[in-house]
Amino acid sequence: MMKHYKTFEDIEYDLKRLNLERQIAFEELKGFKGQVKEDLSPLSWLQTAMKYITKYGSFLLLKKIVK
Numbered sequence: 001m002m003k004h005y006k007t008f009e010d011i012e013y014d015l016k017r018l019n020l021e022r023q024i025a026f027e028e029l030k031g032f033k034g035q036v037k038e039d040l041s042p043l044s045w046l047q048t049a050m051k052y053i054t055k056y057g058s059f060l061l062l063k064k065i066v067k
Contacts, residue, residue: 005011038044 003014005014
């Protein structure tokens with residue numbers, strides 16, 4: 001559906017609003033890109049692996065103590 005404008009001010013208002021929405025979306029994408037880059041870094045993988053190794057080791061130790 002096409003919007004009909006009555007004044008140039010209405011057109012300018014919509015153009016400014018759409019430009020701001022575009023800028024906001026672009027900044028959100030930049031933030032998302034940074035987060036993905038951080039999540040895929042080797043240090044992040046190493047930290048995740050160490051966390052699971054520690055949990056598994058604790059589980060094995062607890063299992064030995066119970067037996």
